[in-house]
Amino acid sequence: MANKPILKLERFLPYRLSIVSNKVSSIIADTYKDKFAISITEWRIMAVLGEYPDISADEISAKTQIEKSILSRSVSKLLKRNLIERDMAEDDRRRSMIRLSATGKSVYDEIVPLSYQYEDALLECFSEEEQAQFSHLIDRLYEHAGNL
Amino acid sequence: MANKPILKLERFLPYRLSIVSNKVSSIIADTYKDKFAISITEWRIMAVLGEYPDISADEISAKTQIEKSILSRSVSKLLKRNLIERDMAEDDRRRSMIRLSATGKSVYDEIVPLSYQYEDALLECFSEEEQAQFSHLIDRLYEHAGNL
């Protein structure tokens, strides 16, 4: 007769990964949600723009893994709130060039330290060595997951 | 003058955690989505029911971290598809007692091995020792994140 295993959900690694990731993301989101009314998606867009000013929607999409329709709507919203600016590329009038506005930059400058603070607080449960290990393992897992 | 750091999103741990977790979850979801038309949420419900038959919606919610309104709707859907069964508790007619139906159980029995297979495949990029380490670190991170 067939052996029928059960799944221990709370020990299943993909599940634990998801739970911890969601918890971390939602705590972090709370640090800027209340103060600036910015969503996770919007923050990710602003974050890459802080690092790479004047990139196109497609490039933002590539860097953040945000799907292009979602990105398009988020960009509209951020434009309306004057947190970012956009104009079209000279050489290709389909491509947009997006950057943080002055307001957006000042919001960015406030959120970045908070984010690093939270990351530090989160990782303080690990030793230096464990932090490095964990970081490395996450990178490898990500790479490996891509080839499945 | 103020020192204004930038955020390297792709190296920011909460971000990497989220990306890898989403990738893993979505790959795993594909293994049962096509064949059984079951969503991640639905699968989690079925998974805990396979492990703990005849528990209430509230207990499912506690074990899966699924918010109760979402749970309620998912349960309705699973009932309609005859994947689960429900009746009300004798001693408290508000509380439901939910379990997998025969059909649900057979679906469960098909998905569980696939899940374990995927987990193994995912973790094969780690040595035994690294797997144990990673698992342990995730648990600690989860616990620690809870106290922030």
Add this chain to the structure above:
DNA sequence: CTAAATTGGTTGCCATTGCAACTAATTGGG
């Protein structure tokens, strides 16, 4: 050149999410 294919971005539409308000059953305090 010009028509077809590709690319960058937007929009329509429907499913999912999640807070808040609600109903109904149960419990607890006076």
Add this chain to the structure above:
DNA sequence: CCCAATTAGTTGCAATGGCAACCAATTTAG
């Protein structure tokens, strides 16, 4: 007892997500 508070679950509603169809600009092939 009985009324207020709590608990289990459902539903309304607005926001978000994501596929697919679409438009317009650009590139490529013939």
